[in-house]
Amino acid sequence: MQDGKELLALFPHADRKRWVLWTPQGYYQASAGAEDLIGWHLNNGADKTPDFYSVSRFREHFYRPDVIARVLDTLDVDEALQLANQARGRKTITRDLRTILPPTVMILEPKSGTKWDTKRLVLIYHASSTTGPILNTEARINGRPATVLSEARMRGNEQEFVQKIEIEIPPEDAEVTLLAKNKHGWSEPAAFFVNWAGAKDWYKPELYILAIGVSQYGNPERNLQYAAKDASDFIEAFKAQKGGLYKNITIRPLLNDAASRDAILDGLDWLERQTTNRDVAMVFLSGHGITGPGGEYRFLPPDVDEVRLKRTSVRASDFLEFLGKIAGKAVLFFDTCHSGDVFGGTRTDSQADVDKFANQLAAAESGVIVFTSSSGKQFSKEDAQWENGAFTEALLEGIRGMADFSKDWYISIAELEEYLGDRVKELTDGAQTPKTAKPRTVENLRIARIRR
Template identity: 30%
Template sequence: MQVVMKHSTVLVFALVALIATNGTMAQERVSLHLEEGKSGAVWDLVLGPDGKTLYSCGRDSTAKSWDLTTGESIRMFKCDKHTLVTSLALDYTGNWLALGDMKGVLSVWNARSGVRYYTAPAHEQYITDVAISADGRMIATAGRDDHIRLWNTDDGRPLHSITAKMLWVQAVAFSPDGATLAAVGQDGRIVLWNTADGTQKMELGRHSRFGRALLFSGDGKYLFSSGADSRVKVWDLQTQALFRELELEGGYAHGMDLNRREDLLLVGRMNGLMEVWDWRRRIVKQKLSGASYGTMQAIFDDNDERILSAHTSGAVKLWRHEDGALLLDMVGFSDGQWLSFTPDGYYDCSAFGDRYVQWQRGQELFPLNRYRELYQRPAIIEDVLRGSYSPAGEIETILDPPTADLIAPRDGQLFAFGSEALEIVIEVEARDRQRIERIMLLRNGRALSQEQILSSQVLARSDTLLRMRFRVAVLPGRNAIEAVAVNAARVRSAAQRADITVETGEQLNPSLYILTVGADKYAPAFPDLQFATVDAQAIADEFVRQEGGIYTRVYTRTLTDRQATREKIFAALKEFEGMGTQDMLLLFFSGHGVRQRDGKGRSRYYYLPAGTTKNNISKSGMAWDDFAGEIARLRAGRVILLLDACHSGDVSGGASNEKVASSLAGQVGIVFTSSSGNEFSYEDRSWGHGAFTRALLDGLRGKADFTGNKIVDWSELQLYVSTAVREMTKGSQNPMVPRLEQFANFDLVRIQ
């Protein structure tokens, strides 16, 4: 898979396909079209001490952490201002993450939670490099203002400021004992400094052009330096003399790393190539040439089995060391979305991570998300990372998605009728001669089952065309109707949507059915929570007050701790089977969630009832896809799921709120999650609830009534809660709704 830059905002990932066209073979590429600022060059990489977490930073104003067991982006560390994050460093505990940016600001973060500890105006200009001493006590920053500065890690207190006299300082590195700091500059000089007092020890040597990178050997005997003179120099620190010199052919070394035995040197070069050297014998042992754009950094994994590299294309690449095979590309975006994909086209992504990617054939572009059923395989990404799956070359063909036309209703139509059904007419064409297998209908963001469709009729059918008429019930007020065609190869058409308004001559107030679930008691298998049960009860109590207002009746069922079992959750849903198509179902879940493979190797997401152990998750946990199947049988006109089930990264194992929400969206209806990506959901005694529930309650009680009409509608609540939670947690938790644009607005509660 190749990465190519088109102009300033388009990346092309060459999941290259060969297609026979009029007897010739034409190349196809998967192109990643980005809005300005969505992503950018990856500038630096560092591996966490657990060997399972990777940190990257770059041009999109962020740093990101990646789970190397799942390929997921775990956390995003976003700077206050738009800037290039030029360098990052991690302490030996894996807790302290230091970032340097183009504005000259040093920021230090909790690497696990994403909470920022402090910032410091470190340099007048661009920070070129950041390093943390082996004992974690000191941070060094280098800048284009020709200064080196040392900082106390714990509180950001400045320790020493050194004027380097190098024009500007390009790179710094601590010796393993922390007593010496090496620096290389724009003038090519390599200088050693005492960290205790900031005095110069000696000038070790120089490159004939500007220096680029520095690396100490683990025993502290050697210092490796690279420069724009296409040389890597190895300095013997005992004799203070040049020990070896490696000459690179075309392009200088922008990043370097040693394997565990320290007999091999990995060099990442600005021409996109990577080389593995036997540096003592000055022999190139291996070349990795699959990257077409600059390699900013390259590192070995903990076992020396894989190589990880950062590229100006915006990708982090994973290679097999043994044969140099490319295994995986990981791309992160500035809005927190991400995408990981193999050379043979399989991928996993965040809720919207595949919206930026398109297959390209000639001038034709096909969004990757239309191929989701075919190629989104989280289990394959996990197998690649565990070494049990090797990508089988490149994709040989792609299929044209079907096209669809929603003939009726039309967008913006107004209907005036009582209980009559809405007629939907859709025409679908199969462009690749793959027979149309089904047409999916969604009403207010929720897929309609066959039982919920009042009638269907085939109006015309051929090998390539299908025209059908459906009749479905709709709600008074605003409704969003969508239709999607799926062919035999499981490739989808673009969704066709119409927003309509239904006016009735009589008041048809719906009933509200509520199921709230919360679990606090998980010890000793998992950490206990504080407010999940309180939150579940509070949400139910708040909506009960709406009976006789917007809702004719309000029916509630609350299950907490030991009562919140899979069986009782499903039994509670069966109690709601009497609801009608005009009614609304509101669901609230708070607790822990996990991801686990089942016996068939599929990744499944589970909600954990209280008392669940790590050995009985598949038996005691509630699989969310099973839950969605139960919801599909209910006739509710609208369904809202409020999801607050990602309280601990040590528990979730990839089952973030967002991943669960994206897997349910379209099946359940509106899914409003307490956090985005792999963010944690926070609780605090000062709030009396989790942050998400606190904001929900405040919004429902009137703070979300932005129009002052004594009604809180869905759009107002979503906006208020998202903003309030972000402010309460200082940006560490960001509620989100997958596919928010698919839902028509509606009145939710009347303020009493």
């Protein structure tokens, strides 16, 4: 401390919900929804536009909450990194940022905000990569996968090209984003705002719900009081939305023994196949979650086997694979941080990293709206007074009308986020802080209508 060197920087957002901590070397920790608050600014010479990459583009290299925690103990970043590497059993390979850059994408035509009155949108864009060939490009509408009608290269090669793409758009104002991927990951999204000037469409979406709740585990010491009931109560709350905001509601409940690993994967597959680009998919997830040996979030089914954890748990990448491909709007509510010692102290740093999982799902290439029950290393509370977890108690109140701050008889994502933040802290005396992670390109979706 006496040499005056910077150890950590903190950026708390003005919304008092999101924050980022980082070291001068770039190692960082971010709350859910906060990864896009800071990033890397790379100059390309005096005559060229600089590039900006949010820290989420380099999550696998620099997201290190284990390092941040040890910096506060050691007051030395190098020592903290060494201790963190020892704890996780592998050494960090330091790379020059310019050798691991993802591609960049720029939309050339038409101008964003152009009035549009047909469902076929044609964009011309430029994509380039300085660190290897571009492997894939993707179009999204309001954060969800777009239907591509045609795509053709106008000029260029595998590392830099100009391309024309034609996609189907909904008859409404919307934000279209284009992304490109190389071996290092996905680009920052290039955005085009559709200013819809055609006829209005009053289509009423269908809602598909996968509700997973596990209270009873093979090992009774892991049992929870209300996780399965939380899922059941969530189902009942949304059944009342049929005929209101949603034309129809289809529900697949997976409670206790029914929530095996295979059943959960089948449920996610069902959700991806059933949900069209006009519909809404919701997942409610309640039970135990941990951070596995490789640093990946894992949800624990009732028959999880600690010795065979890879085979008997559901990985973050499983959720990402299915939820990221759902054609319609996707929302995840998850409450899986009930204990930091699920396996009786036999694993280190095993408490679920909900912030990382939420940020992975909400990234531009996945596009999922995520509500978490807690943040950081907080535990989720249950209480017989509510007969629910605190998060679910507040969620049910909000859906039933308490979150209607605008008094328009609808509950939006932003309203629910505001209500959950205040109400859960009130119920738990500040011990639990729910977070929301949303793609930058998602609109303020209405998710419930209040019955008059």
